[in-house]
Amino acid sequence: MEELRSTEILDKEIISDAEKKAAKIALKAAEECARIEASVQSRVEEEVSKAEETLKLKLRNYERDLNASIPLEKSRFYISYIQESLLKNINQYLASVPEEKIISLLAKESRDINFEGLKVTAYVYGLDASKTEKALKETVKDSLQKVISTEFNKILYEESLLEVNKGIILISENNEIKCRFTLCQVVDGILDKYRAELADGLFGPKAE
Numbered sequence: 175m176e177e178l179r180s181t182e183i184l185d186k187e188i189i190s191d192a193e194k195k196a197a198k199i200a201l202k203a204a205e206e207c208a209r210i211e212a213s214v215q216s217r218v219e220e221e222v223s224k225a226e227e228t229l230k231l232k233l234r235n236y237e238r239d240l241n242a243s244i245p246l247e248k249s250r251f252y253i254s255y256i257q258e259s260l261l262k263n264i265n266q267y268l269a270s271v272p273e274e275k276i277i278s279l280l281a282k283e284s285r286d287i288n289f290e291g292l293k294v295t296a297y298v299y300g301l302d303a304s305k306t307e308k309a310l311k312e313t314v315k316d317s318l319q320k321v322i323s324t325e326f327n328k329i330l331y332e333e334s335l336l337e338v339n340k341g342i343i344l345i346s347e348n349n350e351i352k353c354r355f356t357l358c359q360v361v362d363g364i365l366d367k368y369r370a371e372l373a374d375g376l377f378g379p380k381a382e
Contacts, residue, residue, distance in 0.1 A: 261335050264364075265336060265337045265338070268336070268357065268361075273305065276340055276357060277306050280340070280341065280342050280356065280357070280360075281355070282313060284342070284344060285313045287353055289344075292348070292351065294345065294346050294351075295320050295322060296310055296314070296318060296321045296322070296343070296344050297328075297329045297342070298341075299326045299328070299339065299340065300326065300341065301342070310342070314344065326341070330343055333358075336357060336361060339356065339357060340357045341356030342356070343355075
Protein backbone atom coordinates (compact mmCIF):
# COMPACT_ATOMS: atom_id res chain seq x y z
CA MET A 175 0.00 0.00 0.00
CA GLU A 176 2.84 2.28 0.90
CA GLU A 177 4.47 1.52 -2.42
CA LEU A 178 1.35 2.47 -4.34
CA ARG A 179 1.19 5.82 -2.61
CA SER A 180 4.86 6.39 -3.32
CA THR A 181 4.34 5.57 -6.98
CA GLU A 182 1.33 7.88 -7.16
CA ILE A 183 3.29 10.70 -5.57
CA LEU A 184 6.16 10.08 -7.96
CA ASP A 185 3.82 10.15 -10.94
CA LYS A 186 2.34 13.44 -9.77
CA GLU A 187 5.81 14.92 -9.34
CA ILE A 188 6.84 13.74 -12.81
CA ILE A 189 3.66 15.16 -14.32
CA SER A 190 4.07 18.42 -12.39
CA ASP A 191 7.68 18.70 -13.47
CA ALA A 192 6.73 17.99 -17.10
CA GLU A 193 3.99 20.60 -16.95
CA LYS A 194 6.40 23.16 -15.57
CA LYS A 195 8.94 22.39 -18.31
CA ALA A 196 6.20 22.52 -20.94
CA ALA A 197 5.07 25.88 -19.58
CA LYS A 198 8.62 27.22 -19.74
CA ILE A 199 9.02 25.93 -23.31
CA ALA A 200 5.67 27.46 -24.29
CA LEU A 201 6.69 30.77 -22.69
CA LYS A 202 10.02 30.77 -24.51
CA ALA A 203 8.26 29.88 -27.75
CA ALA A 204 5.79 32.71 -27.25
CA GLU A 205 8.61 35.14 -26.51
CA GLU A 206 10.55 33.98 -29.61
CA CYS A 207 7.43 34.33 -31.76
CA ALA A 208 6.90 37.83 -30.39
CA ARG A 209 10.54 38.68 -31.08
CA ILE A 210 10.35 37.34 -34.65
CA GLU A 211 7.05 39.12 -35.22
CA ALA A 212 8.53 42.39 -33.95
CA SER A 213 11.62 41.87 -36.12
CA VAL A 214 9.50 41.13 -39.20
CA GLN A 215 7.29 44.12 -38.51
CA SER A 216 10.37 46.31 -38.14
CA ARG A 217 11.78 45.02 -41.44
CA VAL A 218 8.48 45.55 -43.19
CA GLU A 219 8.26 49.10 -41.89
CA GLU A 220 11.87 49.72 -42.89
CA GLU A 221 11.31 48.38 -46.43
CA VAL A 222 8.06 50.35 -46.77
CA SER A 223 9.90 53.49 -45.66
CA LYS A 224 12.67 52.86 -48.20
CA ALA A 225 10.11 52.24 -50.94
CA GLU A 226 8.27 55.45 -50.04
CA GLU A 227 11.53 57.45 -50.15
CA THR A 228 12.46 55.91 -53.50
CA LEU A 229 9.01 56.71 -54.88
CA LYS A 230 9.16 60.27 -53.56
CA LEU A 231 12.59 60.72 -55.19
CA LYS A 232 11.33 59.37 -58.50
CA LEU A 233 8.30 61.66 -58.34
CA ARG A 234 10.51 64.68 -57.59
CA ASN A 235 12.81 63.80 -60.48
CA TYR A 236 9.84 63.26 -62.81
CA GLU A 237 8.28 66.57 -61.75
CA ARG A 238 11.62 68.34 -62.26
CA ASP A 239 12.10 66.79 -65.72
CA LEU A 240 8.51 67.56 -66.66
CA ASN A 241 8.80 71.20 -65.59
CA ALA A 242 12.07 71.49 -67.51
CA SER A 243 10.58 69.99 -70.68
CA ILE A 244 7.39 72.08 -70.78
CA PRO A 245 9.06 75.28 -72.09
CA LEU A 246 10.96 73.24 -74.69
CA GLU A 247 7.83 71.41 -75.84
CA LYS A 248 5.96 74.72 -75.94
CA SER A 249 8.70 76.21 -78.11
CA ARG A 250 8.71 73.16 -80.41
CA PHE A 251 4.95 73.32 -80.75
CA TYR A 252 5.09 77.03 -81.54
CA ILE A 253 7.80 76.57 -84.18
CA SER A 254 5.92 73.63 -85.73
CA TYR A 255 2.68 75.60 -85.79
CA ILE A 256 4.38 78.60 -87.40
CA GLN A 257 5.99 76.36 -90.04
CA GLU A 258 2.73 74.59 -90.88
CA SER A 259 0.82 77.89 -91.05
CA LEU A 260 3.44 79.50 -93.30
CA LEU A 261 3.45 76.52 -95.66
CA LYS A 262 -0.34 76.47 -95.77
CA ASN A 263 -0.46 80.13 -96.79
CA ILE A 264 2.42 79.72 -99.25
CA ASN A 265 0.73 76.74 -100.91
CA GLN A 266 -2.50 78.72 -101.20
CA TYR A 267 -0.64 81.63 -102.74
CA LEU A 268 1.31 79.46 -105.21
CA ALA A 269 -1.92 77.87 -106.41
CA SER A 270 -3.00 81.33 -107.63
CA VAL A 271 0.27 82.26 -109.41
CA PRO A 272 0.09 81.98 -113.23
CA GLU A 273 2.23 79.21 -114.69
CA GLU A 274 4.00 81.64 -117.04
CA LYS A 275 5.24 83.65 -114.07
CA ILE A 276 6.67 80.55 -112.36
CA ILE A 277 8.36 79.40 -115.59
CA SER A 278 9.91 82.82 -116.09
CA LEU A 279 11.13 82.93 -112.48
CA LEU A 280 12.78 79.50 -112.66
CA ALA A 281 14.23 79.94 -116.14
CA LYS A 282 15.91 83.19 -115.18
CA GLU A 283 17.86 81.33 -112.50
CA SER A 284 19.74 79.47 -115.26
CA ARG A 285 21.27 82.64 -116.66
CA ASP A 286 24.19 82.45 -114.24
CA ILE A 287 25.29 78.99 -115.47
CA ASN A 288 27.88 78.85 -118.25
CA PHE A 289 26.73 76.28 -120.79
CA GLU A 290 28.94 77.55 -123.59
CA GLY A 291 30.06 74.72 -125.89
CA LEU A 292 27.79 72.22 -124.16
CA LYS A 293 24.62 70.45 -125.21
CA VAL A 294 21.95 70.57 -122.52
CA THR A 295 18.78 68.61 -121.92
CA ALA A 296 16.08 70.17 -119.79
CA TYR A 297 13.84 67.93 -117.67
CA VAL A 298 10.62 69.65 -116.63
CA TYR A 299 8.01 68.63 -114.06
CA GLY A 300 4.81 70.40 -113.04
CA LEU A 301 5.20 72.85 -115.94
CA ASP A 302 4.19 73.00 -119.57
CA ALA A 303 7.17 71.71 -121.61
CA SER A 304 6.67 73.95 -124.66
CA LYS A 305 6.30 77.12 -122.57
CA THR A 306 9.37 76.17 -120.54
CA GLU A 307 11.39 75.53 -123.70
CA LYS A 308 10.54 78.99 -125.00
CA ALA A 309 11.71 80.59 -121.74
CA LEU A 310 14.92 78.54 -121.61
CA LYS A 311 15.92 79.49 -125.13
CA GLU A 312 16.30 83.02 -123.84
CA THR A 313 18.66 81.94 -121.06
CA VAL A 314 20.40 78.72 -122.09
CA LYS A 315 20.18 79.77 -125.76
CA ASP A 316 21.76 77.46 -128.35
CA SER A 317 23.03 75.00 -125.76
CA LEU A 318 19.48 73.78 -125.19
CA GLN A 319 18.97 70.62 -127.24
CA LYS A 320 15.65 69.29 -125.98
CA VAL A 321 13.05 69.58 -123.24
CA ILE A 322 11.58 66.42 -121.70
CA SER A 323 8.58 66.23 -119.38
CA THR A 324 9.24 64.14 -116.29
CA GLU A 325 7.98 63.61 -112.74
CA PHE A 326 9.01 65.10 -109.43
CA ASN A 327 12.06 63.29 -107.95
CA LYS A 328 12.49 61.02 -110.96
CA ILE A 329 15.70 62.64 -112.23
CA LEU A 330 17.18 64.25 -109.10
CA TYR A 331 15.92 63.77 -105.54
CA GLU A 332 14.65 66.79 -103.65
CA GLU A 333 12.87 67.07 -100.31
CA SER A 334 9.82 69.26 -100.45
CA LEU A 335 6.87 70.23 -98.25
CA LEU A 336 4.97 71.89 -101.06
CA GLU A 337 1.62 70.50 -102.15
CA VAL A 338 2.50 70.95 -105.83
CA ASN A 339 6.10 70.73 -107.01
CA LYS A 340 7.36 72.41 -110.15
CA GLY A 341 10.87 72.64 -111.49
CA ILE A 342 13.47 72.57 -114.23
CA ILE A 343 16.53 70.29 -114.22
CA LEU A 344 19.35 70.98 -116.66
CA ILE A 345 21.90 68.27 -117.42
CA SER A 346 24.73 68.65 -119.91
CA GLU A 347 25.38 65.86 -122.40
CA ASN A 348 28.74 65.03 -120.76
CA ASN A 349 27.10 65.07 -117.29
CA GLU A 350 29.61 67.66 -116.10
CA ILE A 351 26.81 70.03 -115.21
CA LYS A 352 23.65 69.05 -113.36
CA CYS A 353 21.55 71.80 -111.89
CA ARG A 354 17.97 72.35 -110.90
CA PHE A 355 15.78 75.38 -110.52
CA THR A 356 12.68 74.50 -108.54
CA LEU A 357 9.77 76.11 -106.80
CA CYS A 358 10.83 74.37 -103.63
CA GLN A 359 14.23 76.09 -103.75
CA VAL A 360 12.55 79.47 -104.17
CA VAL A 361 10.24 78.87 -101.21
CA ASP A 362 13.09 77.59 -99.01
CA GLY A 363 15.10 80.70 -99.82
CA ILE A 364 12.18 82.98 -98.94
CA LEU A 365 11.56 81.15 -95.65
CA ASP A 366 15.23 81.25 -94.68
CA LYS A 367 15.45 84.96 -95.34
CA TYR A 368 12.03 86.23 -94.30
CA ARG A 369 10.65 83.60 -91.87
CA ALA A 370 10.45 86.05 -88.97
CA GLU A 371 8.76 88.75 -91.07
CA LEU A 372 6.29 86.25 -92.52
CA ALA A 373 5.45 84.89 -89.06
CA ASP A 374 4.94 88.41 -87.71
CA GLY A 375 2.68 89.15 -90.67
CA LEU A 376 0.51 86.13 -89.88
CA PHE A 377 0.47 86.19 -86.08
CA GLY A 378 1.98 89.48 -85.00
CA PRO A 379 5.29 89.84 -83.10
CA LYS A 380 5.96 87.06 -80.61
CA ALA A 381 5.58 88.19 -77.02
CA GLU A 382 8.77 88.07 -74.96
